[in-house]
Amino acid sequence: MYMRSIFKLRQAFSVLTKYTKDHEWIKYDTQSKIAKIGITDYAQKELGDIVHVDFQKVGLVFKTHQSLGAIESVKVAADIYAPVAGEIVGINEDLKDSPNLINEKAEETWILQAKVQNESELDTLLDKQSYDKIINK
């Protein structure tokens, strides 16, 4: 029991999860300094069946709130906005063939990986509790 709770604690500290009011999540690994970015389950539900993901290129240096690509459902297109400033270091290739993975597991399916320019910018984002308040309004 003791071991397990320590393990949990470490995990919690090494990955910091934050949200934007525009329904993106960012999971920042404090050790590798790499963040994964995705959209929330609420956003996935609002969009409906996701049929295509448009990516920006790896290497793109972006500012906060810059468009990092777009998600297309049958009916709508929605931009993915950068929660913080940084640089794209990876895109989720699985989504090219199976964009519906986002519908299935939005909170676990990352869309892109990024190097975060300024760690402290993460403090300006919402924690889970504050984000849940926004969507349950």
Add this chain to the structure above:
Amino acid sequence: MILIAFKQQNMKKISYSFTQLMKLHLHDYHVNLKAKMVPFAGYEMPVQYPQGVLKEHLYCRESCGLFDVSHMGQVKVFGEDRMKFVETLTTGDFQTKKSGQSVLCLILNEKAGIIDDTIVAKRDDHIHIVVNAGNKFIDMKQMDKIIKDYNYKVQYEYLKDKPLIAVQGPNAHKVLNEVFGTEYNLDKIPFMFMVNIKKNGIDYQINRCGYTGEDGYEISVESSKAQELCDQLLATKMAQFCGLGARDSLRLEAGLCLHGHEMDDTISPYEAKLMWTVRKPNKETGKYNESAAFIGRDALPQRQKDAKFKRMGFITQSGIARPPCDIEFQGQKVGSVTSGTYSPNLKKGLGFAFINNEYAKDGTQLQADIRGSKVNITLSPTPFVPQRYYKPEKK
């Protein structure tokens, strides 16, 4: 992520009633089915149900989709001058049509811009007109103007918000036979033909037509009986409700135009490639078989000369090109997208675009500027998915 794109796209259609949305008679019925309701053409409309647009779309192609289209304008025209009236108002060819036959045609303005598209059915003692929800009040203004200017002896009745349920798909005829019984031979009535039936004291007006490319019907029924009809349709287990989302992807696959996208009051039937819906003179005599000429005819020859672009279907190599989206050839703008969607049946992005005449050939490769990245598109013949309207078996 900004989740208002659908609403934004339809803003221009609901300018007259943005703050106070009208409710469908079956509003609560859709809410009970857990529909997601959005503003469209002044109404709160179901855009999708819990199964989602993709499944609704595919279910309609496989079995039968139900669509609440009560927001559309249903108008009955009575009076001795009704033929003159409808021949003035619309481009349809009615003289040779039998009672019951329906015609897809256009309402043009003096400049031959398309005010609306409409389905007009000739009946024994009246003419039945169905117009788009977003234009119905504009259409009725045009009707009032014609009655005044031409002094026609007609009266029209606007069947305000009368429930209209579209039943669409390869099983639509089975669904109707199960609900109404085989004695009405609803599976045998021709495509684009309207009948009235009475069952258990309830009047139904049924037109074999639709907006999905599938065989199907549109059933008009009095408000108090609409819910019962929907229950009966669902009870066949061959039909499910589909929202506006599926309606749009279905009509695009079937190569059908939508007013406000492929048509508007500045676009001519030449540009929209809808001249096939416009009344023509007899090839030998050069004379029209009509009691009155339609408004806009005089402007057509000039519009033909002036037409610099035309409506073309396109398929994208990846992604979806939705309006606003420019179409380019070697970096130069040669057109713009009017409608775009993902095709659940073809699993590709497709749509319609207005393309400058010199590039408007099927098979031409162009680029769509989708949020700054250039995506290859191929101009393609429509319908993208073959239409499967009912054709009687010839013996």
